[in-house]
Amino acid sequence: MVMIxxxxxxxxxxxxxxxxxxxxxAAICGRFHFIYKRSRMTSPNxxxxxxxxxxxxxxxxxxxxxxxxxxxxxxxxEGLQAVYGEFLYRQYGFAREDMALLFASGYLASLFFGxxxxxxxxxxxxxxxxxxxxxxxxxxxxxxxxxxxxxIWMGTVSLAIASSLFSCTFETWMAAExxxxxxxxxxxxxxxxxxxxxxxxxxLGSSALANTLVNWKTDHGMTLPLVAATIVAVICAILIVKRxxxxxTTFKVKIPTTVLLSTHLMADKRxxxxxxxxxxxxxxxxxxxFLWTPTIVADGREVNISxxxxxxxxxxxxxxxxxxxxxxxxxxxxxxxxxxxxxxxASFCLAVPAYDYQEVGVLVALFCLFNACVGIISxxxxxxxxxxxxxDMRAGMISISRVPVNIAVVFVLMxxxxxxxxxxxxxLTMCVLGLLSGAxxxxxxxxxxxxxxxxxxxDRP
Numbered sequence: 001m002v003m004i005x006x007x008x009x010x011x012x013x014x015x016x017x018x019x020x021x022x023x024x025x026a027a028i029c030g031r032f033h034f035i036y037k038r039s040r041m042t043s044p045n046x047x048x049x050x051x052x053x054x055x056x057x058x059x060x061x062x063x064x065x066x067x068x069x070x071x072x073x074x075x076x077x078e079g080l081q082a083v084y085g086e087f088l089y090r091q092y093g094f095a096r097e098d099m100a101l102l103f104a105s106g107y108l109a110s111l112f113f114g115x116x117x118x119x120x121x122x123x124x125x126x127x128x129x130x131x132x133x134x135x136x137x138x139x140x141x142x143x144x145x146x147x148x149x150x151x152i153w154m155g156t157v158s159l160a161i162a163s164s165l166f167s168c169t170f171e172t173w174m175a176a177e178x179x180x181x182x183x184x185x186x187x188x189x190x191x192x193x194x195x196x197x198x199x200x201x202x203x204l205g206s207s208a209l210a211n212t213l214v215n216w217k218t219d220h221g222m223t224l225p226l227v228a229a230t231i232v233a234v235i236c237a238i239l240i241v242k243r244x245x246x247x248x249t250t251f252k253v254k255i256p257t258t259v260l261l262s263t264h265l266m267a268d269k270r271x272x273x274x275x276x277x278x279x280x281x282x283x284x285x286x287x288x289x290f291l292w293t294p295t296i297v298a299d300g301r302e303v304n305i306s307x308x309x310x311x312x313x314x315x316x317x318x319x320x321x322x323x324x325x326x327x328x329x330x331x332x333x334x335x336x337x338x339x340x341x342x343x344x345x346a347s348f349c350l351a352v353p354a355y356d357y358q359e360v361g362v363l364v365a366l367f368c369l370f371n372a373c374v375g376i377i378s379x380x381x382x383x384x385x386x387x388x389x390x391x392d393m394r395a396g397m398i399s400i401s402r403v404p405v406n407i408a409v410v411f412v413l414m415x416x417x418x419x420x421x422x423x424x425x426x427x428l429t430m431c432v433l434g435l436l437s438g439a440x441x442x443x444x445x446x447x448x449x450x451x452x453x454x455x456x457x458x459d460r461p
Contacts, residue, residue, distance in 0.1 A: 010360045011304035012311050020314035027321035031328075056190075060183050064191055066243045067174050068198060070130070073236035074166060075199045077137050079206030080229035081144075081159055084214065088222045092147045100417030104410045105153060106160030111406035114164025118399025121165070122392060125248045126173035127240060129165055129395070134237035136162035141226040141233070167282075168398035171195075171382060176247045176391045188386050189327035192379035197320035200375065204313040211306065270388050270448065273441040275401040277343070278381055280438030282405045284350065284431040285374060287412065288367075291424055295353055296363050308364055315368040319375020326376075327383060335380040336446035342380075343439035346373035347432045354428035384445075 089099045121129030140158030143151045178188060206225075213224035292312075296303050326333045349370035353363055389397050408430075416422035 009302045009304050011307040012364060016311060017314075020311065020318060023318050024314065024321060027318070027325070031321070031324055056187065059181070060187060063177070063181060063183070064194075066239075067170075067177075067191070068194060070236050070239045070244070071170050071174075071195060072198050072202045073232055073239065074130075074133065074170060075202035076206045076209075077134075077229045077232040077236060078163060078166060079203040080210055080225045080232065081137070081141060083207050083210040084222050084225055088144065088226075089152075091222050092152065094152075097418050100413045102153065102156045103417070104413040106156045107406045107410045107413070109157040110160045110164040111403060111410070114161045114406075115399045115403055117161065117165060118168045118402070119396035121169050121172070121395045123248060125246045126169050126176060126395065127244050127246045129169040130173060130240050130244070131237055133162050133165040133169060134233045134240070136165070137233040138230050138237075141230040144226050145223050164399070164402065167402065168395045171385075172391070172395040172398070173244070173247065175386050175394060177245065179391055180247055185386065189379075189383050190324070192382045192386075193320050193323040193327065195382075196323070196375055196379040197317050200313045200316035200320065204310055204317075207309055207313075268388070270445060271397065273445050274381065274384055274388055275397065277339075277438040277441045278398070278401050279404045280343075280434035280441075281346075281374070281377055281381065282402065283408050284346065284435050286405065286409050287427055287431050288350070288370065290412075291427065292367055294424060295428075296360060296367075301360060303360055308367075311364065311368050312371045315371040316375040319372035320379060321375075322372075323376055323379045327380070334446075334449065335384050336442055336449050339377060339380055339442040340439045340446065342373045342376045343435050343442060346370050346377070347435035347439070349373070350428050350435070351432045354425045354432060 086099065089102065094102070117129065117132070136158045140155045140162060143155030143158060146152075174191060175188065178191070179185075209228060210225035213228060214222060216224070293305055296305070296308070326338060327335070349366040352358060352366055358366070385394060385398070412422065412427055412430075416424070416427055
Protein backbone atom coordinates (compact mmCIF):
# COMPACT_ATOMS: atom_id res chain seq x y z
CA MET A 1 0.00 0.00 0.00
CA VAL A 2 1.44 3.35 -1.05
CA MET A 3 0.48 6.35 1.05
CA ILE A 4 0.46 9.73 -0.69
CA UNK A 5 0.99 12.69 1.62
CA UNK A 6 -0.20 16.08 0.51
CA UNK A 7 2.64 18.58 0.49
CA UNK A 8 0.36 21.47 1.45
CA UNK A 9 0.63 22.60 5.07
CA UNK A 10 -2.61 21.65 6.78
CA UNK A 11 -4.40 23.97 9.19
CA UNK A 12 -7.94 24.05 10.59
CA UNK A 13 -10.56 25.67 8.35
CA UNK A 14 -11.69 29.18 9.21
CA UNK A 15 -15.26 28.09 9.85
CA UNK A 16 -14.11 25.94 12.77
CA UNK A 17 -12.71 28.96 14.60
CA UNK A 18 -15.98 30.78 13.93
CA UNK A 19 -17.91 27.78 15.27
CA UNK A 20 -15.93 27.74 18.52
CA UNK A 21 -16.23 31.50 19.03
CA UNK A 22 -19.95 31.57 18.23
CA UNK A 23 -20.66 28.51 20.39
CA UNK A 24 -18.82 29.96 23.40
CA UNK A 25 -20.47 33.34 22.84
CA ALA A 26 -23.94 31.79 22.55
CA ALA A 27 -23.39 29.73 25.71
CA ILE A 28 -22.22 32.79 27.67
CA CYS A 29 -25.08 34.97 26.39
CA GLY A 30 -27.60 32.24 27.14
CA ARG A 31 -26.14 31.85 30.61
CA PHE A 32 -26.47 35.57 31.35
CA HIS A 33 -29.99 35.60 29.91
CA PHE A 34 -30.98 32.78 32.23
CA ILE A 35 -29.44 34.60 35.21
CA TYR A 36 -31.26 37.79 34.22
CA LYS A 37 -34.64 36.03 33.98
CA ARG A 38 -34.06 34.31 37.31
CA SER A 39 -33.10 37.61 38.97
CA ARG A 40 -36.25 39.26 37.61
CA MET A 41 -38.36 36.49 39.11
CA THR A 42 -36.65 36.52 42.50
CA SER A 43 -36.03 40.26 42.74
CA PRO A 44 -38.43 42.41 40.65
CA ASN A 45 -36.96 45.67 42.00
CA UNK A 46 -33.57 45.45 40.35
CA UNK A 47 -32.48 48.91 41.36
CA UNK A 48 -32.81 48.19 45.07
CA UNK A 49 -31.21 44.77 44.95
CA UNK A 50 -27.47 44.37 45.40
CA UNK A 51 -25.97 42.35 42.52
CA UNK A 52 -29.46 41.28 41.53
CA UNK A 53 -28.35 40.51 37.98
CA UNK A 54 -26.03 37.77 39.19
CA UNK A 55 -28.46 36.87 41.98
CA UNK A 56 -25.47 36.38 44.28
CA UNK A 57 -24.36 38.40 47.32
CA UNK A 58 -21.60 40.96 46.92
CA UNK A 59 -19.45 39.24 49.53
CA UNK A 60 -19.36 36.03 47.50
CA UNK A 61 -18.58 37.83 44.23
CA UNK A 62 -15.75 39.74 45.94
CA UNK A 63 -14.34 36.49 47.30
CA UNK A 64 -14.66 34.81 43.90
CA UNK A 65 -12.89 37.66 42.10
CA UNK A 66 -10.09 37.66 44.67
CA UNK A 67 -9.49 33.96 44.18
CA UNK A 68 -9.89 33.82 40.41
CA UNK A 69 -7.53 36.74 39.78
CA UNK A 70 -4.68 34.86 41.49
CA UNK A 71 -5.71 31.50 40.01
CA UNK A 72 -5.71 32.82 36.45
CA UNK A 73 -2.30 34.42 36.96
CA UNK A 74 -1.00 31.08 38.21
CA UNK A 75 -2.51 29.42 35.12
CA UNK A 76 -0.72 31.94 32.88
CA UNK A 77 2.58 31.20 34.64
CA GLU A 78 2.04 27.47 34.14
CA GLY A 79 1.24 28.00 30.47
CA LEU A 80 4.25 30.24 29.81
CA GLN A 81 6.73 27.69 31.12
CA ALA A 82 5.09 24.81 29.24
CA VAL A 83 4.63 26.28 25.76
CA TYR A 84 8.27 26.20 24.63
CA GLY A 85 9.65 23.75 27.21
CA GLU A 86 10.60 21.03 24.71
CA PHE A 87 11.93 23.56 22.18
CA LEU A 88 14.11 25.10 24.90
CA TYR A 89 15.62 21.69 25.67
CA ARG A 90 16.40 21.23 21.98
CA GLN A 91 17.96 24.69 21.78
CA TYR A 92 20.22 23.72 24.69
CA GLY A 93 21.30 20.63 22.74
CA PHE A 94 19.43 17.87 24.61
CA ALA A 95 18.55 14.71 22.71
CA ARG A 96 15.17 13.02 22.99
CA GLU A 97 16.54 10.52 25.51
CA ASP A 98 17.90 13.33 27.68
CA MET A 99 14.56 15.12 27.59
CA ALA A 100 12.81 11.91 28.62
CA LEU A 101 15.14 11.62 31.62
CA LEU A 102 14.53 15.25 32.60
CA PHE A 103 10.76 14.89 32.36
CA ALA A 104 10.94 11.62 34.31
CA SER A 105 12.99 13.28 37.06
CA GLY A 106 10.34 16.00 37.28
CA TYR A 107 7.56 13.46 37.72
CA LEU A 108 9.62 11.54 40.28
CA ALA A 109 10.09 14.76 42.23
CA SER A 110 6.33 15.30 42.09
CA LEU A 111 5.84 11.72 43.25
CA PHE A 112 7.85 12.20 46.44
CA PHE A 113 8.10 15.90 47.30
CA GLY A 114 4.89 17.04 45.62
CA UNK A 115 2.82 14.38 47.37
CA UNK A 116 4.31 15.19 50.78
CA UNK A 117 3.92 18.96 50.35
CA UNK A 118 0.34 18.52 49.14
CA UNK A 119 -0.56 16.50 52.24
CA UNK A 120 1.35 18.95 54.42
CA UNK A 121 -0.49 21.97 53.02
CA UNK A 122 -3.67 20.99 54.88
CA UNK A 123 -1.78 21.40 58.15
CA UNK A 124 0.65 24.25 57.56
CA UNK A 125 -1.90 26.35 55.66
CA UNK A 126 -3.13 26.33 52.06
CA UNK A 127 -2.24 29.98 51.55
CA UNK A 128 1.38 29.22 52.43
CA UNK A 129 1.30 26.31 49.98
CA UNK A 130 0.03 28.59 47.18
CA UNK A 131 2.82 31.05 47.95
CA UNK A 132 5.24 28.11 47.87
CA UNK A 133 3.96 27.34 44.37
CA UNK A 134 4.88 30.86 43.27
CA UNK A 135 8.33 30.63 44.88
CA UNK A 136 9.09 27.28 43.24
CA UNK A 137 7.88 28.66 39.93
CA UNK A 138 10.20 31.63 40.22
CA UNK A 139 13.17 29.41 41.14
CA UNK A 140 12.46 27.00 38.30
CA UNK A 141 11.98 29.71 35.67
CA UNK A 142 15.20 31.45 36.67
CA UNK A 143 17.18 28.19 36.76
CA UNK A 144 16.05 27.35 33.22
CA UNK A 145 17.75 30.51 31.93
CA UNK A 146 21.20 28.88 32.15
CA UNK A 147 22.44 26.24 29.72
CA UNK A 148 23.98 24.01 32.39
CA UNK A 149 22.73 20.50 33.01
CA UNK A 150 22.34 20.85 36.79
CA UNK A 151 20.63 24.20 36.38
CA ILE A 152 18.20 22.72 33.85
CA TRP A 153 17.62 19.73 36.11
CA MET A 154 16.91 21.96 39.12
CA GLY A 155 14.56 24.09 37.04
CA THR A 156 12.70 21.04 35.75
CA VAL A 157 12.30 19.58 39.25
CA SER A 158 11.19 22.91 40.76
CA LEU A 159 8.60 23.49 38.05
CA ALA A 160 7.32 19.92 38.37
CA ILE A 161 6.81 20.27 42.13
CA ALA A 162 5.16 23.65 41.54
CA SER A 163 2.76 22.05 39.05
CA SER A 164 1.96 19.34 41.59
CA LEU A 165 1.07 22.00 44.17
CA PHE A 166 -0.96 23.91 41.60
CA SER A 167 -3.14 20.86 40.98
CA CYS A 168 -4.36 20.74 44.58
CA THR A 169 -3.60 23.78 46.75
CA PHE A 170 -5.55 26.46 44.90
CA GLU A 171 -8.70 24.36 44.74
CA THR A 172 -8.46 23.30 48.37
CA TRP A 173 -7.87 26.86 49.60
CA MET A 174 -10.90 28.10 47.69
CA ALA A 175 -13.19 25.29 48.85
CA ALA A 176 -12.10 25.62 52.49
CA GLU A 177 -12.40 29.41 52.46
CA UNK A 178 -15.80 29.13 50.76
CA UNK A 179 -16.98 26.91 53.60
CA UNK A 180 -15.29 29.07 56.24
CA UNK A 181 -17.13 32.19 55.04
CA UNK A 182 -20.46 30.37 55.19
CA UNK A 183 -21.39 30.54 51.50
CA UNK A 184 -23.89 28.07 50.06
CA UNK A 185 -22.34 24.85 48.75
CA UNK A 186 -24.08 24.97 45.36
CA UNK A 187 -22.26 28.22 44.58
CA UNK A 188 -19.05 26.17 44.33
CA UNK A 189 -20.23 24.88 40.96
CA UNK A 190 -20.13 28.42 39.58
CA UNK A 191 -16.53 28.84 40.71
CA UNK A 192 -15.39 25.43 39.45
CA UNK A 193 -16.62 25.86 35.89
CA UNK A 194 -15.21 29.39 35.82
CA UNK A 195 -11.84 28.01 36.93
CA UNK A 196 -11.84 25.49 34.07
CA UNK A 197 -13.01 28.04 31.50
CA UNK A 198 -10.58 30.73 32.64
CA UNK A 199 -7.74 28.23 32.98
CA UNK A 200 -8.10 27.23 29.32
CA UNK A 201 -8.40 30.88 28.30
CA UNK A 202 -5.27 31.68 30.34
CA UNK A 203 -3.37 28.87 28.60
CA LEU A 204 -4.46 30.25 25.25
CA GLY A 205 -3.38 33.77 26.24
CA SER A 206 -0.05 32.56 27.60
CA SER A 207 0.59 30.72 24.32
CA ALA A 208 -0.06 33.92 22.35
CA LEU A 209 2.19 35.89 24.70
CA ALA A 210 4.96 33.29 24.45
CA ASN A 211 4.80 33.34 20.64
CA THR A 212 5.02 37.13 20.66
CA LEU A 213 8.04 37.12 22.96
CA VAL A 214 9.86 34.44 20.97
CA ASN A 215 9.31 36.28 17.69
CA TRP A 216 10.20 39.63 19.24
CA LYS A 217 13.78 38.75 20.15
CA THR A 218 15.09 35.68 18.40
CA ASP A 219 18.55 35.62 20.06
CA HIS A 220 17.18 34.72 23.49
CA GLY A 221 13.58 34.19 22.43
CA MET A 222 13.10 30.73 23.92
CA THR A 223 13.90 31.94 27.44
CA LEU A 224 11.76 35.09 27.34
CA PRO A 225 8.51 33.21 28.15
CA LEU A 226 10.20 31.96 31.33
CA VAL A 227 11.13 35.56 32.23
CA ALA A 228 7.50 36.51 31.75
CA ALA A 229 6.44 33.51 33.87
CA THR A 230 8.70 34.75 36.68
CA ILE A 231 7.08 38.20 36.59
CA VAL A 232 3.58 36.71 36.57
CA ALA A 233 4.44 34.41 39.49
CA VAL A 234 5.70 37.39 41.51
CA ILE A 235 2.45 39.30 40.87
CA CYS A 236 0.44 36.20 41.79
CA ALA A 237 2.34 35.83 45.08
CA ILE A 238 1.72 39.50 45.92
CA LEU A 239 -2.02 39.11 45.30
CA ILE A 240 -2.16 36.01 47.49
CA VAL A 241 -0.29 37.70 50.33
CA LYS A 242 -2.41 40.86 50.18
CA ARG A 243 -5.90 39.48 49.53
CA UNK A 244 -6.12 35.93 50.83
CA UNK A 245 -6.73 34.75 54.35
CA UNK A 246 -5.12 31.62 55.78
CA UNK A 247 -7.02 28.41 56.39
CA UNK A 248 -5.84 25.00 57.53
CA THR A 249 -7.21 21.81 58.96
CA THR A 250 -8.71 21.77 62.43
CA PHE A 251 -7.11 18.39 63.21
CA LYS A 252 -4.35 18.57 65.80
CA VAL A 253 -1.86 15.92 64.71
CA LYS A 254 1.86 15.61 64.22
CA ILE A 255 3.20 16.31 60.75
CA PRO A 256 4.53 12.73 60.09
CA THR A 257 0.98 11.38 60.38
CA THR A 258 -0.47 13.68 57.72
CA VAL A 259 0.13 11.25 54.86
CA LEU A 260 -1.34 8.38 56.92
CA LEU A 261 -4.48 10.39 57.66
CA SER A 262 -4.88 11.30 53.99
CA THR A 263 -4.41 7.66 52.99
CA HIS A 264 -7.04 6.65 55.57
CA LEU A 265 -9.58 8.66 53.59
CA MET A 266 -9.25 6.14 50.77
CA ALA A 267 -11.00 3.59 53.00
CA ASP A 268 -14.24 5.32 52.01
CA LYS A 269 -15.31 3.51 48.84
CA ARG A 270 -16.90 6.61 47.34
CA UNK A 271 -13.70 8.60 47.78
CA UNK A 272 -11.69 5.70 46.37
CA UNK A 273 -13.86 5.55 43.25
CA UNK A 274 -13.65 9.32 42.84
CA UNK A 275 -9.87 9.27 43.31
CA UNK A 276 -9.40 6.53 40.71
CA UNK A 277 -11.52 8.43 38.19
CA UNK A 278 -9.28 11.48 38.76
CA UNK A 279 -6.17 9.29 38.32
CA UNK A 280 -7.45 8.02 34.96
CA UNK A 281 -8.26 11.52 33.75
CA UNK A 282 -4.92 13.00 34.85
CA UNK A 283 -2.96 10.19 33.23
CA UNK A 284 -4.86 10.52 29.94
CA UNK A 285 -4.42 14.30 29.89
CA UNK A 286 -0.69 14.07 30.70
CA UNK A 287 -0.11 11.53 27.94
CA UNK A 288 -2.25 13.49 25.50
CA UNK A 289 -0.04 16.56 25.79
CA PHE A 290 3.04 14.42 25.17
CA LEU A 291 1.64 12.62 22.12
CA TRP A 292 -0.84 14.89 20.35
CA THR A 293 1.80 16.60 18.21
CA PRO A 294 3.73 13.41 17.22
CA THR A 295 0.43 11.74 16.36
CA ILE A 296 -0.70 14.56 14.07
CA VAL A 297 2.64 14.99 12.26
CA ALA A 298 3.24 11.24 11.89
CA ASP A 299 4.46 10.00 8.48
CA GLY A 300 5.92 13.39 7.67
CA ARG A 301 2.63 15.26 7.42
CA GLU A 302 3.09 19.03 7.33
CA VAL A 303 0.75 20.67 9.83
CA ASN A 304 0.53 24.16 11.26
CA ILE A 305 0.58 23.10 14.94
CA SER A 306 0.31 26.67 16.24
CA UNK A 307 -3.14 26.96 14.62
CA UNK A 308 -4.42 23.73 16.18
CA UNK A 309 -3.60 24.57 19.80
CA UNK A 310 -6.23 27.38 19.97
CA UNK A 311 -8.82 24.87 18.74
CA UNK A 312 -7.95 22.50 21.59
CA UNK A 313 -8.17 25.23 24.21
CA UNK A 314 -11.37 26.59 22.69
CA UNK A 315 -12.88 23.11 22.94
CA UNK A 316 -11.96 22.94 26.63
CA UNK A 317 -13.61 26.32 27.17
CA UNK A 318 -16.74 25.10 25.39
CA UNK A 319 -16.85 22.00 27.58
CA UNK A 320 -16.53 24.13 30.71
CA UNK A 321 -19.43 26.30 29.54
CA UNK A 322 -21.49 23.13 29.10
CA UNK A 323 -20.87 22.41 32.79
CA UNK A 324 -22.26 25.84 33.68
CA UNK A 325 -25.55 24.72 32.16
CA UNK A 326 -25.47 21.22 33.63
CA UNK A 327 -24.69 22.28 37.21
CA UNK A 328 -25.97 25.87 37.34
CA UNK A 329 -28.60 25.98 34.60
CA UNK A 330 -32.39 25.60 34.61
CA UNK A 331 -32.22 21.80 34.18
CA UNK A 332 -29.87 20.68 36.93
CA UNK A 333 -28.05 17.35 36.58
CA UNK A 334 -25.97 15.67 39.23
CA UNK A 335 -22.36 15.24 38.06
CA UNK A 336 -22.48 11.46 38.47
CA UNK A 337 -25.35 11.30 35.97
CA UNK A 338 -23.36 12.56 32.96
CA UNK A 339 -19.72 11.92 33.84
CA UNK A 340 -19.87 8.27 32.74
CA UNK A 341 -20.84 9.38 29.24
CA UNK A 342 -18.09 12.01 29.21
CA UNK A 343 -15.44 9.43 30.19
CA UNK A 344 -16.59 6.95 27.55
CA UNK A 345 -16.59 9.67 24.88
CA ALA A 346 -13.06 10.75 25.87
CA SER A 347 -11.86 7.14 25.64
CA PHE A 348 -13.35 6.83 22.15
CA CYS A 349 -11.47 9.95 21.02
CA LEU A 350 -8.15 8.32 21.97
CA ALA A 351 -9.08 4.80 20.84
CA VAL A 352 -9.51 5.77 17.19
CA PRO A 353 -5.94 7.12 16.67
CA ALA A 354 -4.58 4.25 18.79
CA TYR A 355 -5.88 1.57 16.43
CA ASP A 356 -6.21 3.17 13.01
CA TYR A 357 -4.41 5.70 10.81
CA GLN A 358 -6.50 8.84 10.35
CA GLU A 359 -6.35 11.97 8.27
CA VAL A 360 -5.28 15.17 10.02
CA GLY A 361 -8.79 16.65 9.99
CA VAL A 362 -10.23 13.58 11.70
CA LEU A 363 -7.46 13.60 14.33
CA VAL A 364 -7.99 17.29 15.10
CA ALA A 365 -11.75 16.76 15.44
CA LEU A 366 -11.20 13.83 17.82
CA PHE A 367 -8.65 15.74 19.89
CA CYS A 368 -10.98 18.75 20.12
CA LEU A 369 -13.78 16.48 21.30
CA PHE A 370 -11.41 14.93 23.85
CA ASN A 371 -10.56 18.37 25.23
CA ALA A 372 -14.23 19.30 25.35
CA CYS A 373 -14.77 16.19 27.49
CA VAL A 374 -11.88 17.26 29.73
CA GLY A 375 -13.56 20.66 30.09
CA ILE A 376 -16.70 18.88 31.27
CA ILE A 377 -15.03 16.31 33.52
CA SER A 378 -12.52 18.46 35.44
CA UNK A 379 -14.93 20.93 37.12
CA UNK A 380 -17.47 18.16 37.66
CA UNK A 381 -14.96 15.99 39.53
CA UNK A 382 -13.96 19.03 41.58
CA UNK A 383 -17.62 19.51 42.53
CA UNK A 384 -17.86 15.87 43.57
CA UNK A 385 -14.75 16.26 45.73
CA UNK A 386 -16.42 19.15 47.53
CA UNK A 387 -19.33 16.80 48.30
CA UNK A 388 -17.55 13.59 49.28
CA UNK A 389 -14.11 14.60 50.55
CA UNK A 390 -13.75 16.41 53.92
CA UNK A 391 -12.25 19.87 53.43
CA ASP A 392 -9.72 19.25 56.23
CA MET A 393 -7.96 16.56 54.15
CA ARG A 394 -8.82 17.45 50.57
CA ALA A 395 -5.32 18.51 49.48
CA GLY A 396 -3.89 15.28 50.89
CA MET A 397 -6.43 13.20 49.00
CA ILE A 398 -5.70 14.98 45.71
CA SER A 399 -1.94 14.64 46.23
CA ILE A 400 -2.11 10.94 47.02
CA SER A 401 -4.34 10.33 44.01
CA ARG A 402 -1.54 11.82 41.88
CA VAL A 403 0.91 9.06 42.98
CA PRO A 404 -0.31 6.43 40.45
CA VAL A 405 -0.34 9.10 37.73
CA ASN A 406 3.30 10.05 38.36
CA ILE A 407 4.39 6.41 38.46
CA ALA A 408 2.58 5.60 35.22
CA VAL A 409 3.94 8.66 33.41
CA VAL A 410 7.51 7.89 34.52
CA PHE A 411 7.06 4.33 33.22
CA VAL A 412 5.83 5.63 29.87
CA LEU A 413 8.62 8.20 29.58
CA MET A 414 11.33 5.66 30.32
CA UNK A 415 9.97 2.82 28.18
CA UNK A 416 8.73 4.96 25.30
CA UNK A 417 10.95 8.05 25.37
CA UNK A 418 14.26 6.61 26.59
CA UNK A 419 14.37 2.92 25.63
CA UNK A 420 12.03 3.28 22.60
CA UNK A 421 10.32 -0.06 23.22
CA UNK A 422 6.80 1.20 23.85
CA UNK A 423 4.75 2.29 20.84
CA UNK A 424 2.55 5.38 20.92
CA UNK A 425 -0.47 3.24 20.04
CA UNK A 426 0.18 1.09 23.12
CA UNK A 427 0.44 4.18 25.32
CA LEU A 428 -2.84 5.54 23.96
CA THR A 429 -4.44 2.15 24.59
CA MET A 430 -3.39 2.41 28.24
CA CYS A 431 -5.16 5.79 28.38
CA VAL A 432 -8.29 4.32 26.78
CA LEU A 433 -8.45 1.45 29.28
CA GLY A 434 -7.89 3.88 32.14
CA LEU A 435 -10.70 6.18 30.99
CA LEU A 436 -13.06 3.23 30.62
CA SER A 437 -12.25 2.11 34.16
CA GLY A 438 -12.90 5.67 35.32
CA ALA A 439 -16.27 5.54 33.57
CA UNK A 440 -17.02 2.34 35.48
CA UNK A 441 -16.15 4.03 38.78
CA UNK A 442 -18.48 6.95 38.03
CA UNK A 443 -21.25 4.55 37.00
CA UNK A 444 -20.97 2.72 40.33
CA UNK A 445 -20.90 6.03 42.21
CA UNK A 446 -24.00 7.11 40.30
CA UNK A 447 -25.84 3.92 41.25
CA UNK A 448 -24.91 4.30 44.91
CA UNK A 449 -26.07 7.92 44.90
CA UNK A 450 -29.37 6.89 43.35
CA UNK A 451 -29.91 4.23 46.01
CA UNK A 452 -29.00 6.73 48.75
CA UNK A 453 -31.67 9.10 47.43
CA UNK A 454 -34.23 6.30 46.91
CA UNK A 455 -34.50 7.20 43.23
CA UNK A 456 -33.79 5.52 39.95
CA UNK A 457 -31.41 7.23 37.52
CA UNK A 458 -34.31 8.33 35.30
CA ASP A 459 -36.10 10.05 38.17
CA ARG A 460 -33.19 12.13 39.38
CA PRO A 461 -33.31 15.92 38.89
